[in-house]
Amino acid sequence: MRLDLIVPCFNEQEVLPEFFAVCEEVRAQLQQRLSVAMEYIFVDDGSHDGTLEWIRRKSETCSYVRYVSFSRNFGKEAAIAAGLQEADGDLCALIDADLQDPPALLVQMAEAVIEGRCDIAAAYRKDRNGEGKVRSFLSRRFYAMLNHNDKVEMPEGARDFRVMSRRVRDALLSLGEYNRFSKAMFQWVGFKTEWIGFENRTRAAGKTKWSLSALMRYAVDALTGYSSSPLRIASWFGIGMFFLSLIGILFVIVRKLVYGDPTSGWPSLVCIILFCSGIQLFCIGIIGEYLARTYMEVKNRPLYIVKEKNQKKN
Ligand code: UDP
Ligand code: MG
16 A cells, blocks of 8 residues: 655745654654555645755655646645645645644554545644634634535644545545635545544744735635635625615604604715725625636636656656
């Protein structure tokens, strides 16, 4: 049996040597305990540091290291797609290069899949120690909103870190969409998933590639890509406004007829107009997000462009 370990890397030269050392131990354990041969598939996502050179050197000395390198930075989701495309073992696994996903768990995860207890063994963080408060809060809200959508359900703190069987890999590759959000795609394709928790840890070296704004964009992508609840929010807003204005109109009419009040004041009118147009713009914005995504899908561009990769040795 063979397991392909997919490692998306974007400017990870500082952490790669340590990552590789830790994974080599896991590779030995997998061989010993489960008779699984592990191979690496590094996906260089257009790094501008020494990442590609490091990977290239490794692939020359180790026959079990393969790599794909992109022509520019296409994002982690594209890197995952390229890795899956390249993987042809009985099992494949996804892992971050920064050692935030403990490679030691791979043994336990691979065991679960091999024994047939599940098709996907996935990891989640039991806590968010060492992470900023704002980021934690926003992440929690994000998962709560996603879970609202009944097709997508996952524990909070779910990672992309997982081991999967060949058929899950094939199913994932059959989803040809441009806007990808792996965690939701995993849920969408189905299959039995076993969740394994671990304690959060901070990056071993290097910096995170996600700024708060990049994460926000990712969240908007995921929400609009895998749930239509934002569109529903817009409709509810509209209905709410309709009933509010109905009450307002009744109030004004009754006041005029019963008390003979002159209907006074343009300031209130201005407020109402501003309020309504604000909500309208907001809703048009939501529709725009979906339209933009539809446009990207319709263009049907490739997810990534490969600049170079090494040939398979056997
Ligand atoms: N990554 C990537 N392309 C990107 C951003 C990140 O391939 O555009 C990789 C990165 O090298 C790492 C993994 O995705 O292996 C997770 O990134 P990071 O640790 O920066 O994210 P965080 O853990 O902070 O969410
Ligand atoms: Mg990380």
